[in-house]
Amino acid sequence: MIHNSRTRGLGRPPKLRWECACSDPPILLARYDAGGKVQIKIRDRYYMASGCVHATCPRCGAHHVLDLRPAPADADGNPTSPPLPSHGGWW
Numbered sequence: 001m002i003h004n005s006r007t008r009g010l011g012r013p014p015k016l017r018w019e020c021a022c023s024d025p026p027i028l029l030a031r032y033d034a035g036g037k038v039q040i041k042i043r044d045r046y047y048m049a050s051g052c053v054h055a056t057c058p059r060c061g062a063h064h065v066l067d068l069r070p071a072p073a074d075a076d077g078n079p080t081s082p083p084l085p086s087h088g089g090w091w
């Protein structure tokens with residue numbers, strides 16, 4: 001049994017597939033990595049994007065939204081509120 005655990009040492013971050021499951025095999029909408037970079041394929045060209053990306057499946061026309069923005073850290077379940085300047089006593 002061959003156990004091939006050797007990674008391709010090119011330092012490339014693993015790309016994740018963003019796809020629509022309307023057909024088999026799924027329609028690839030874009031590729032993205034954990035860093036939030038999205039590579040959208042439109043026809044024969046690739047476009048780089050980041051953050052919140054919208055895409056329409058070329059096959060079924062479904063609208064997809066990929067939100068790679070960092071989630072707010074609310075470990076306590078509190079809604080994130082902006083810091084309010086409650087008092088102006090700076091000095």
Ligand SMILES: [Zn+2]
Pocket residue numbers: 020021022023027057058059060061062
């Ligand atoms: Zn689709």
